[in-house]
Amino acid sequence: MKWPLAGLTSIHATLTLAAGNGPYDAAHTTDPTLPNHTLYLPKDPPRNTTLPILIWGNGACSANGTLFGNMLTNIASYGFLAIASGAPNGHGTTTVQLMKDALDWVEKATNKTSRYANVPIDTSSIAVAGQSCGGLEAYQMRDDERVKYLGIFNSGFLDLGFFGELLGMPSEDPVTIKGVKKPVFYFLGGERDIAYKNGMADYAALTGVPKWVGNYPVGHMGTYAEPEGGAFGVAAVNWLKWVLKGDTSQEEWFVGGGAQEAGWEEVDSEGLEDLLTFSGP
Ligand SMILES: *[C@@H]1O[C@H](CO)[C@@H](O)[C@H](O)[C@H]1NC(C)=O
Numbered sequence: 001m002k003w004p005l006a007g008l009t010s011i012h013a014t015l016t017l018a019a020g021n022g023p024y025d026a027a028h029t030t031d032p033t034l035p036n037h038t039l040y041l042p043k044d045p046p047r048n049t050t051l052p053i054l055i056w057g058n059g060a061c062s063a064n065g066t067l068f069g070n071m072l073t074n075i076a077s078y079g080f081l082a083i084a085s086g087a088p089n090g091h092g093t094t095t096v097q098l099m100k101d102a103l104d105w106v107e108k109a110t111n112k113t114s115r116y117a118n119v120p121i122d123t124s125s126i127a128v129a130g131q132s133c134g135g136l137e138a139y140q141m142r143d144d145e146r147v148k149y150l151g152i153f154n155s156g157f158l159d160l161g162f163f164g165e166l167l168g169m170p171s172e173d174p175v176t177i178k179g180v181k182k183p184v185f186y187f188l189g190g191e192r193d194i195a196y197k198n199g200m201a202d203y204a205a206l207t208g209v210p211k212w213v214g215n216y217p218v219g220h221m222g223t224y225a226e227p228e229g230g231a232f233g234v235a236a237v238n239w240l241k242w243v244l245k246g247d248t249s250q251e252e253w254f255v256g257g258g259a260q261e262a263g264w265e266e267v268d269s270e271g272l273e274d275l276l277t278f279s280g281p
């Protein structure tokens with residue numbers, strides 16, 4: 001079987017990222033047909049699972065595709081394909097176009113002539129998420145029919161007006177939340193998080209869709225620099241296992257007190273009983 005990471009061991013040996021604590025050792029790679037992205041996937045072909053897809057936007061809209069490498073490698077180790085905007089150690093700024101490019105690419109990459117032909121990518125199971133500025137990019141994917149779930153990490157709609165363009169950040173009026181028609185999970189950093197008010201206001205104003213919010217009170221930078229992405233990394237894996245792999249045992253963590261036991265505060269949710277069958281408000 002062809003596998004995109006076969007033979008890359010020597011390259012990956014020079015990287016410091018751990019392989020993740022899930023059942024499949026994972027790593028990141030690049031593809032010449034998608035040069036401005038970083039792909040995270042299991043190192044060996046997984047035998048008993050398919051790979052749902054997480055499209056990820058970095059904080060600061062950074063085009064460094066390995067900026068959230070701890071968390072994304074760990075996610076891949078649970079049997080996911082994660083595609084971050086930006087090449088490994090890339091420079092510059094991203095836009096939502098890179099998320100669209102990743103989804104267009106993944107549709108093509110599953111064709112018979114691609115080196116991903118034998119990778120069991122599940123293109124029917126796609127979530128888009130991002131941290132801070134990357135969360136604003138994720139929101140911009142809200143009307144893409146390929147996307148089923150949105151994850152907003154330390155973020156919330158922010159109208160920067162003229163400055164948005166200056167800063168190269170997506171800028172949309174908070175009232176935009178009324179147009180979000182997909183289930184959204186918010187992972188915020190508590191009151192010390194600069195995006196706390198924005199994220200909490202979005203959560204409150206979001207209606208007619210399944211939603212969850214939790215705050216891990218460490219501020220805007222979360223725990224992403226910790227091994228496997230720390231507490232935010234654990235929450236992300238639980239979320240993706242539930243929404244993209246249909247692992248309903250994760251419900252307990254989100255609505256049964258698991259998150260609070262793990263240190264999450266101000267946890268709230270609505271409509272999650274319809275999470276996996278939800279097809280629009
Ligand atoms: C799939 O295989 C991995 C690795 O052998 C194992 O850890 C995991 O529990 C298996 N998952 C299922 C659903 O059988």
Ligand SMILES: *[C@@H]1O[C@H](CO)[C@@H](O)[C@H](O)[C@H]1NC(C)=O
Pocket residue numbers: 034035036
């Ligand atoms: C990748 O990014 C560079 C620099 O922004 C750009 O010139 C190039 O067209 C991009 N390549 C693709 C395939 O999008």
Ligand SMILES: *[C@@H]1O[C@H](CO)[C@@H](O)[C@H](O)[C@H]1NC(C)=O
Pocket residue numbers: 064066067068069089090091
């Ligand atoms: C990209 O992010 C990683 C992880 O934080 C960091 O180690 C690396 O130095 C960054 N690269 C650049 C070019 O900033």
Ligand SMILES: *[C@@H]1O[C@H](CO)[C@@H](O)[C@H](O)[C@H]1NC(C)=O
Pocket residue numbers: 033108109111112113114115
């Ligand atoms: C199939 O995949 C290859 C490699 O990703 C790509 O270059 C080609 O355009 C794809 N073909 C179609 C019909 O999508």
